[in-house]
Amino acid sequence: MMQDSKSCDELNQLIAYTSRSSDGLDIWTVKPSDLVATNLTNGDYNLNPEWSPDGSKLAFKTYRDGNWEIYVMDTNGTNLINLSNAPSDDEYPKWSPDGTKIAFISNRSGNEDIYVVNSDGTNIVNISNDAGDSVFPVWSPTGESIAYLSGDNDLRQIMISDLKDGTTVSYPNTSHVNGMSWSPNGNVIAFGSEMDGDSEIYILDLDRRLTAKLTTITHMNLQPEWSPNGDFILYWATNSDGLGTSVYAISAGSGVEQNLPQNSPNDSGGIWSPDGKYIAFNSRKAFKDYTSLYIMDADGSNLRELASHIQATSLAWQPCLMTNE
Numbered sequence: 001m002m003q004d005s006k007s008c009d010e011l012n013q014l015i016a017y018t019s020r021s022s023d024g025l026d027i028w029t030v031k032p033s034d035l036v037a038t039n040l041t042n043g044d045y046n047l048n049p050e051w052s053p054d055g056s057k058l059a060f061k062t063y064r065d066g067n068w069e070i071y072v073m074d075t076n077g078t079n080l081i082n083l084s085n086a087p088s089d090d091e092y093p094k095w096s097p098d099g100t101k102i103a104f105i106s107n108r109s110g111n112e113d114i115y116v117v118n119s120d121g122t123n124i125v126n127i128s129n130d131a132g133d134s135v136f137p138v139w140s141p142t143g144e145s146i147a148y149l150s151g152d153n154d155l156r157q158i159m160i161s162d163l164k165d166g167t168t169v170s171y172p173n174t175s176h177v178n179g180m181s182w183s184p185n186g187n188v189i190a191f192g193s194e195m196d197g198d199s200e201i202y203i204l205d206l207d208r209r210l211t212a213k214l215t216t217i218t219h220m221n222l223q224p225e226w227s228p229n230g231d232f233i234l235y236w237a238t239n240s241d242g243l244g245t246s247v248y249a250i251s252a253g254s255g256v257e258q259n260l261p262q263n264s265p266n267d268s269g270g271i272w273s274p275d276g277k278y279i280a281f282n283s284r285k286a287f288k289d290y291t292s293l294y295i296m297d298a299d300g301s302n303l304r305e306l307a308s309h310i311q312a313t314s315l316a317w318q319p320c321l322m323t324n325e
Contacts, residue, residue, distance in 0.1 A: 008320040010273045014075065015280055015318070016040075016049035016058060017293055018311040027060055029075070029318075030307045032278075032295055037307050040077035048092055048314050052099045052119075055319045059083070059093035059102055070104050072119070075318075083121045092136065095119075096143045103127075103137035103146055114148045116163070127161045128168070134159070136179070141186045149177050158191065158204065173211050174204055179223045183230050183252075190214070190224035190233050190252075201235055201250065214255055220245075223269065226252070227298075228276040236268040236281070247281050249298075260300035267294075271315050280306075280315050 014029040023043040030037040045063035052059070052072075059072045065082070068089040072081045084090035088108035095102055099119060106115050109126060112133040117124045128134035130150050137148045144164055149156040158174040161167070178199060180191035189204045201215040201224050215221050219238040226233055232249045239246055244265030250257045266284040273280070277298055283305075284291045293307040293315070 008275050010275060010278065010317070010320055013055065013274065013318040013320045015293065015295075015306065016051065016316040017307065018047050018049070018313045019307070019309060020311050024063075025311055027058065028307070028310075030293065032304075032306055035306060038076075040073065040075075042077075047311075049316045050093050050095060050314075051316050051318050052095050053097055053319055054099055058316075059095060061091040061093065070102065070117075072102075081121060083117055083119075084115075084124070085121065090115075094137050094139060096139050097141060098143055101143075103139065105135050105137070114146065114161070116146070127163065128159070130159075138180055138182050138189075140182055141184055147180060147182060147189060149180070151175075158189065160206070171204060171209065171211075173209070174202070181224045181226050181233070183226050184228060185230055188252075190226060192222050192224055192235070201233065203252070214250060214252075215257065216255075221248075225271060227272050228274065232276075234270045234272060234279065236270055239265070247279065258300075260296065269313075269315060271317055272298075273317050274320050280317060282310065282315070 011033045016029050018025050019028050024045040026039050026041045027046045027049045028037050028039050048061050050059045057072050061068050062071050068091045069082050070084040070090045070093045086108050088106050090106040092105045093102050101116050103116050105112050113126050114128040114134045114137045115126050132151050134148050134150045137146050145160050145162050147160045150159045155175050156177045158171040160169050176194040178192045180189050182189050192199050199220045200213050201221045202211050202213050204211050221235055221237040224233045224235045234249050236247045245268050247260050247267050247270040268282050270279050270281040278295050280295045282291050283294045290309045292305050293310050294305050296303045
């Protein structure tokens with residue numbers, strides 16, 4: 001499962017995560033090569049770190065102003081800018097591929113909608129404007145479209161908004177969606193859905209508007225994440241015995257599933273490193289009341305702990321300049 005097309009010194013890139021403190025929740029970074037961890041926020045409630053595509057800034061949501069706002073800061077926690085700056089709750093920031101815009105969720109219109117703002121905080125635009133709630137924006141690889149989920153919790157379906165012409169396409173055959181990831185080539189979206197009862201991983205062919213079930217094991221499968229080269233999809237799932245969770249990878253072409261060897265019955269939230277050689281994930285060992293951050297090679301080998309007492313929320317690996325091997 002090693003990626004072979006691109007490489008970078010990703011063990012010297014930072015991994016951002018959230019850790020609980022006496023003052024709330026803070027965003028920290030750690031470098032796998034030296035295990036040096038740094039607190040970037042120092043108080044209040046700070047969640048959902050998201051790296052800019054050039055790795056120079058972090059967007060995140062924070063409650064420091066008495067409501068959830070989207071802030072951006074430098075990699076050392078300085079130069080804080082409030083991008084959303086409204087009395088509403090604004091959260092779940094996602095950078096555009098070129099780093100010029102950020103999509104986020106806001107309830108400033110009365111229900112949750114998807115907004116896009118320039119990375120300097122100017123020109124906020126509501127791109128969903130749905131009667132119901134719209135959540136979890138995902139940029140297309142080209143940055144020309146944004147996929148998001150629309151509808152109540154039980155019936156959420158995938159919508160795609162074209163930012164050039166302002167049109168929106170719905171995919172009603174994707175109901176009960178609980179997470180999604182756009183393929184690197186932009187042709188397919190992987191998503192988790194409970195439309196058949198159990199939460200399984202599906203793929204949506206955008207051109208043909210067809211869906212196909214990728215996983216076939218009847219346990220909870222969540223948070224699909226495409227590998228950088230598009231060959232594999234990472235996700236986490238309840239184990240076949242129903243006890244605990246593990247991180248899995250499945251071939252996007254053959255559908256062959258692999259349970260990556262891990263060290264506890266409670267592993268989740270896996271993400272790929274920038275060139276796909278490593279996987280970072282959350283792990284809570286038996287008899288421990290805290291979660292740790294681990295990384296492993298893409299085949300599940302060479303497991304090592306990077307940080308302990310983290311909050312099991314989203315992880316983010318700092319991008320780095322890709323070069324041909």
